[in-house]
Amino acid sequence: MNKKCDIIVAGVGGQGIVLSSMILGTACIIEGLSVKGAEVHGMAQRGGSVEAHIRIGCIYGPMIPSGKADILIAMEPLEGARYSFYLKENKPAIINTFQIPAMGNTYKTEDMLDIIKEKTGNIIAGDFTSESIKIGSIRILNILMLGITARYVPVKKESMIEAIKQNVRKNLVDINLNAFNRGYEISL
Amino acid sequence: MYKKYLLGNEAIAYGLVEGNIEASFAYPGTPSSEITEKLIELSRIYGFYVEWSINEKVAYENAYGVSLTGRRAAVIMKHVGLNVASDAFITSAYTGVIGGLVIIIADDPYAHSSQNEQDSRRYAVMAKIPCLEPSSIQEAKDMVSFAFSLSERAGLPVLVRSVTRLSHSRADVVLQDIKYSKRDTSFKKTPERFVMVPANARKSLKILNEKQKDIKEYVEELLWNEAEDTSLEIGIITAGISFQYTKEIKENHNLPFALFKVSSLPLPYKKITSFIKNKKKLFIFEEGDPVIEEQVYLIAKSINPSIEIIGKISGEVQTEGEMSVEVIDMVLNGKSPQKPFHSLPKRMPVLCPGCPHSGSFYILKKVFGKDAIFPGDIGCYTLGILSGTIDTCLCMGAGIGTGSGIARFEKQRPVLSIIGDSTFFHAGIPELINACYNSANQVIVILDNRTTAMTGHQPHPGVGITASGEKTIDINIEKLASICGAEKVVVIDPYRIKESIKILKEIKDMKGVRVIVAKRPCIFVEKQDGTKFKVDSEKCKGCKLCLEIMCPAICLTNGKAEISVYCNGCGICEEICPYGAIKKDE
Ligand code: SF4
Ligand code: SF4
Numbered sequence: 001m002n003k004k005c006d007i008i009v010a011g012v013g014g015q016g017i018v019l020s021s022m023i024l025g026t027a028c029i030i031e032g033l034s035v036k037g038a039e040v041h042g043m044a045q046r047g048g049s050v051e052a053h054i055r056i057g058c059i060y061g062p063m064i065p066s067g068k069a070d071i072l073i074a075m076e077p078l079e080g081a082r083y084s085f086y087l088k089e090n091k092p093a094i095i096n097t098f099q100i101p102a103m104g105n106t107y108k109t110e111d112m113l114d115i116i117k118e119k120t121g122n123i124i125a126g127d128f129t130s131e132s133i134k135i136g137s138i139r140i141l142n143i144l145m146l147g148i149t150a151r152y153v154p155v156k157k158e159s160m161i162e163a164i165k166q167n168v169r170k171n172l173v174d175i176n177l178n179a180f181n182r183g184y185e186i187s188l
Numbered sequence: 189m190y191k192k193y194l195l196g197n198e199a200i201a202y203g204l205v206e207g208n209i210e211a212s213f214a215y216p217g218t219p220s221s222e223i224t225e226k227l228i229e230l231s232r233i234y235g236f237y238v239e240w241s242i243n244e245k246v247a248y249e250n251a252y253g254v255s256l257t258g259r260r261a262a263v264i265m266k267h268v269g270l271n272v273a274s275d276a277f278i279t280s281a282y283t284g285v286i287g288g289l290v291i292i293i294a295d296d297p298y299a300h301s302s303q304n305e306q307d308s309r310r311y312a313v314m315a316k317i318p319c320l321e322p323s324s325i326q327e328a329k330d331m332v333s334f335a336f337s338l339s340e341r342a343g344l345p346v347l348v349r350s351v352t353r354l355s356h357s358r359a360d361v362v363l364q365d366i367k368y369s370k371r372d373t374s375f376k377k378t379p380e381r382f383v384m385v386p387a388n389a390r391k392s393l394k395i396l397n398e399k400q401k402d403i404k405e406y407v408e409e410l411l412w413n414e415a416e417d418t419s420l421e422i423g424i425i426t427a428g429i430s431f432q433y434t435k436e437i438k439e440n441h442n443l444p445f446a447l448f449k450v451s452s453l454p455l456p457y458k459k460i461t462s463f464i465k466n467k468k469k470l471f472i473f474e475e476g477d478p479v480i481e482e483q484v485y486l487i488a489k490s491i492n493p494s495i496e497i498i499g500k501i502s503g504e505v506q507t508e509g510e511m512s513v514e515v516i517d518m519v520l521n522g523k524s525p526q527k528p529f530h531s532l533p534k535r536m537p538v539l540c541p542g543c544p545h546s547g548s549f550y551i552l553k554k555v556f557g558k559d560a561i562f563p564g565d566i567g568c569y570t571l572g573i574l575s576g577t578i579d580t581c582l583c584m585g586a587g588i589g590t591g592s593g594i595a596r597f598e599k600q601r602p603v604l605s606i607i608g609d610s611t612f613f614h615a616g617i618p619e620l621i622n623a624c625y626n627s628a629n630q631v632i633v634i635l636d637n638r639t640t641a642m643t644g645h646q647p648h649p650g651v652g653i654t655a656s657g658e659k660t661i662d663i664n665i666e667k668l669a670s671i672c673g674a675e676k677v678v679v680i681d682p683y684r685i686k687e688s689i690k691i692l693k694e695i696k697d698m699k700g701v702r703v704i705v706a707k708r709p710c711i712f713v714e715k716q717d718g719t720k721f722k723v724d725s726e727k728c729k730g731c732k733l734c735l736e737i738m739c740p741a742i743c744l745t746n747g748k749a750e751i752s753v754y755c756n757g758c759g760i761c762e763e764i765c766p767y768g769a770i771k772k773d774e
Contacts, residue, residue, distance in 0.1 A: 013537065025193035025358050035193060037358035042218030042301030043642065046568060047740050048537035060439075061432030062357035065513040066527070082532050100754070101743040102535040103574075104735065115530050129753075138753055 003033055003154045004057035006064040010083040011075030012100050013045035016142035019167060020073070021052040023146060026163035027155040028056055038062035049102075051083055056154060071152050072120075073145055075128075076100050077112040084116045092122045094148050096141065098129030124148060124187065131186070132179060140179035143168075147183020157184065194361045196354045199329040200292060201226035206364055207288070207333035210259040210371065211237040213247035215614060216643035217266030218301035219355040220294035224264055225644070228655055234368045240646050240655040243584070243614040244269035248276045248291070255289040255345075256382065258373025260336045267295045267308050268583065272615070274311065277345070281315040282392035283382050284343040284399075287373070288336030294350045297475045298510045301352075303566065303583060305508065307476030309453055312347045316396055318403050319347045319453040320412075323431035325359040327412060327451070342403055344396075351475050353429045353510065400454075408458050412451035415463050420446040423467040424520075425460070427451065427480055430473040430511040437517050445471075445520075455483050464492055472499035473516055478507075537571055541741035542716070542756030544637055544708035545569045547682030549577040550737050550760070551706075552604060552633065555692040560602040563591040565616075567608035568642045568710075569635050575738050578606060585615025592619075592628035602696070603630040609665060610640035610648040617672065624673030624701045631695070631702045632674070634665055635682075637710040645712050666705050675700035682706045685763045711756050719757030720773040723749045727769035734761040734770065 007024065009017050021037045028035035036059075039052040053064045066085050072093040074080025080095045087093060093116050097109050116123060128148075132141040143164065150157045161177065168176050194202070200223050204212065212231075214224040224238060231238045241247035244265045254261035263273070270277065270293055277291070293311075296302040312319035320335055322328035332348050339346040380388055407413065423446040426434045431449045438445060448463050450456075464470060464487065472481045478500035488495050498504045504519055517523050539546050549572050552560070564570055564578035565587035572578040580590050591605035607616045612634050620632060640646040647653045652662030669677045676695050680688035688706075695702045730747040741755040749769070751761070762770040 012535065014540075021358065022193065025360075029191055029193045029360055033360075035358075035360050037193075038353060039356055039358070040300070041222070041356050041644070043537050043571075044300070046537040046540060046571065046642075047535075049535040060436040061429060061513065062353065062359070063433070063512055065517070078532060078535065081530065082535075085527065100752070101740075102533045103538065103740075104743050105533045106743060106745060107533055115532075133753070 005071065005154050006058070006069045007054040007056070007071045007073065007153070008064060008069045008083055008086045009052040009054065009073045009075070010079040011050055012079060013040070013048045013050045015050070015075045016139065017050050017052045017075070020142045020146055021054050022167050023160060023163045024054045024056070024153070024155070026166055027159040030159040030162055031155055033057055033155065034059050036060070036062040049079055049082060071149060073149055075141055075145060077109045078102055078107060081112040081115040084119045087119045090120045090122055092124060092152050093120050094145060095123060095125040096128040096145065097125050098127045126186065131182065135178050135182055136175050140176055143176045144179040144183040147180040148187040150184050151187045189362055189364060191360050191362055193358055194325065195222055196325045196328055196350065196357050197222035198226045199325045199361045200332050200350065201230060202363055203329035203332035204262050204290070205230050205234055205366055205368060206329070207336040208260055208369055209236055209262055209336070211251065211254045211261045212264065213239050213241045213250045213261070214264035215241055215244050215247055215269060216640050216646045217269050218643055219296060219352045220264055220266045220292065220350075221643045221646065222355070223292060224655065231656065234366070238655050240648070242649060244273040245276055248273035251289055252276065252280050252285065255285040255287040257287065257375045259287040259371050261287060262290045262292060264292045266302065267293055267306050268302060268304065269293075270308055270311055272584065277311070278315050279384055280345055281317050282384060282389060282396055284395070285339060285345055287371070288339035289345040290332060290335045290339060291345055291347045292332065292350065293347060294352070294355045295476060296352050298352070303581065305476065307479060308347065308349050309479045310477060312453055313479070316400060317344045317347060318342060318407065319349055321349045321428045321451055322354065323428055323449060323451065325354065325357060326361050328354060329361055331412065331451075338406060341406065342399060344399060344403075349428070351429055404454055404457060407452040407454055408456045410452055410456065413449065413456040413459055415446065415448045415459065417446045418463055419466070420444055421466065421468045422446065423448065423463060423469070424471045424473065425450060425463070425480060425484060426473040428475050430475055430516065433511055433513045433516050434473055436513055437520060441521065443520065450480055453479065455480065457487065460484065460487055461491055464488055464495060467492065467495055469496045470498065471519065472497065473505065473511055475511055536574070538574065538740045539568060539571050539738065540711055540756065541739050541754050542711045542758035543568070544682040544706065544710065545572065545635055546737050546739055547685065547708070547758070547760045548633065548635055548706040549575050550764070551680070551682065551685060551688045551692065552577060554689055555696055556602045556604060560604055561594055561598060563587040563594060563603065563605045565607040565611050567611055569606055569608055572606065584611055585619050588616055588619035588623055588632055591630045591632070592623045592626070595628055595630040605630060605632045607632065607634055608641070609634060609636040609638065609650050612665065613649050613663075617668070620669065620672045620674070620701070620703070628701055629699055631704060633704045633706060634669070636665055636705050636707045637713065639710050639713045641710045641712065645710065669703040669705070673701070674703040677703045677705065679705045679707055682708050683758055683760060685760060716756050720751070720755045721757060721759065721762055721770055722751050722773040724769045724771060727767050729767055729769070731766070733766065734764055737761060737764065
């Protein structure tokens with residue numbers, strides 16, 4: 001398996017994008033792969049549009065050039081559309097269809113998916129927010145979506161589970177693992 | 189030795205500990221804050237001192253003081269923090285230092301989270317001190333540790349420049365097993381060196397100028413200043429994170445270019461001279477201003493005047509924003525980057541659902557009217573720009589001074605300076621005293637949310653705990669404002685709309701400096717109890733009054749208000765709705 005994989009995670013500030021990036025990175029360390037990542041802190045985290053880059057097998061800079069990403073994970077459909085220009089043709093886009101209105105504006109989720117379709121036919125879409133709430137909290141959306149992604153990344157599922165254990169608070173490990181496993185099921 | 193997936197800022201903290209830091213001082217500021225957060229954690233293991241100081245100048249002077257006792261100290265801030273600390277900073281180069289003094293500055297090209305894109309390397313040049321610039325997170329960690337010994341060798345403070353893309357990136361970093369040790373040294377009186385009266389200052393400048401020769405020698409030895417494929421005729425000089433971008437393009441396209449990575453200022457003149465001697469063409473990529481480029485022009489002038497230099501001065505490389513693989517690729521290969529191909533609704537940062545500032549802004553607008561002028565300041569509340577309650581924002585503390593100036597001539601309109609609690613302690617107190625002393629006619633609104641919210645919720649002198657979580661004094665802002673000379677001080681709770689409006693109407697037409705303290709913890713400080721509100725769509729008349737709060741959890745769908753799962757239960761909208769359509773979701 002090619003161990004190089006550039007991943008964009010997109011969403012809205014506060015959706016736990018930094019944690020997703022840390023978990024993927026930690027999983028790489030567990031497997032001895034080199035890894036780089038870039039993320040957003042500060043003002044944009046207050047509900048702004050947020051992107052994180054994770055570059056598995058990378059020895060250079062942390063930023064994925066446009067049109068070069070192997071996977072897009074979007075925790076919100078508008079943000080998925082916004083960052084779809086990063087994606088290589090026909091690479092997987094994992095899109096949460098539950099929308100967060102942007103500054104009071106709603107929009108058609110379908111339109112967003114159409115934009116993403118211009119880049120790739122390989123879309124795994126669903127209302128993963130409601131799925132997360134079903135498991136117990138809106139906060140675990142990020143981990144549920146990592147579960148869906150597990151099948152596409154060049155690190156083992158077990159390493160990702162170990163990485164989750166290392167990165168979330170002890171009392172939250174179980175609920176996060178449930179979310180991860182639910183995500184993994186969805187992807188099958 | 190072991191590997192960890194670390195944020196650039198965390199790696200810098202490890203580097204400081206490897207360098208035997210004994211004390212660290214900082215004021216929070218994106219993108220630098222996580223260095224101190226990590227140091228707080230590491231200090232529990234190694235027992236060194238970490239402090240959130242009230243501003244960067246105080247932080248700098250503290251670190252300088254520690255250095256004078258012979259110990260190693262660091263001072264950490266974002267780029268604009270150095271403006272605040274610059275008074276102490278510049279003259280500290282005159283006196284020099286004893287224990288290693290490392291200044292870590294996180295620049296913010298593209299102003300992701302800042303009011304400007306200033307380049308800190310200019311400060312190092314002005315102060316005539318060495319500046320190191322890491323090109324990767326691993327280097328950042330190794331360099332800050334090395335910076336202590338360079339500082340001691342040169343007898344000068346050393347500035348380490350990071351940028352957002354380094355501080356807020358992550359990488360697999362190799363860490364050393366730390367053998368931490370402390371020193372047993374003490375302050376020695378040497379007034380001719382440390383008391384900068386004019387006679388001593390004149391002598392010190394001469395000494396500082398003489399040190400320059402030594403520094404130039406030291407940077408020649410630095411292995412981080414390195415070159416590859418030097419025999420080729422086309423060369424690239426690059427520094428910092430731009431080096432990674434350049435390297436990626438060079439490897440991916442197999443470009444036949446010589447590459448020089450600059451890691452220090454002053455430049456390694458000898459190495460650069462020999463690098464550019466045989467070159468026909470030279471590209472220069474660096475973050476920020478063309479600082480390296482200007483110096484390369486000077487070197488080229490004497491040894492290779494016909495060389496073609498392509499960079500920010502020649503105009504081929506953009507002079508604003510960040511470098512990136514795309515930007516460099518365009519200059520080297522003429523490839524224009526794939527850009528977003530649809531225009532989509534913007535999503536700017538907004539105040540959180542339930543943010544007390546939203547309540548404050550709503551109340552102020554209701555009482556003082558749309559004609560009021562709101563000179564603002566720096567913090568989450570700068571986002572009030574969207575609701576028309578922030579009209580200016582220059583730098584920390586500027587809202588009060590700017591407001592005094594405006595109020596002196598705008599006599600008919602209310603002037604309300606908006607400042608946060610942490611910012612008030614940082615830079616607002618002298619401004620308030622000045623306003624009172626000089627009889628300004630303005631309202632000063634201190635949004636006291638019990639934390640330094642924007643940078644990640646650090647404590648400050650108003651909350652009664654220190655960086656390490658120990659109990660300390662808590663300064664009462666209302667009392668302080670009275671002592672500073674305010675005509676009238678009132679306290680409101682921004683969640684209680686009607687009550688607050690009543691209180692403020694009473695001070696509206698008074699004269700002089702009136703201080704409003706809007707007290708209510710940030711939603712990250714006081715945990716929510718899970719309460720949510722919902723709209724009864726039968727009762728909702730679609731009047732849009734509740735939208736004026738600008739709470740991101742409320743939006744209008746099919747003409748009716750709707751509250752999303754992101755509601756934090758502050759209840760402000762319930763109090764505002766004239767039809768009783770908003771109720772707790774039970
Ligand atoms: S972090 Fe706190 S102060 Fe900042 S916007 Fe959110 S609630 Fe308001
Ligand atoms: S109670 Fe109303 S104003 Fe407060 S967070 Fe919820 S929706 Fe927003």
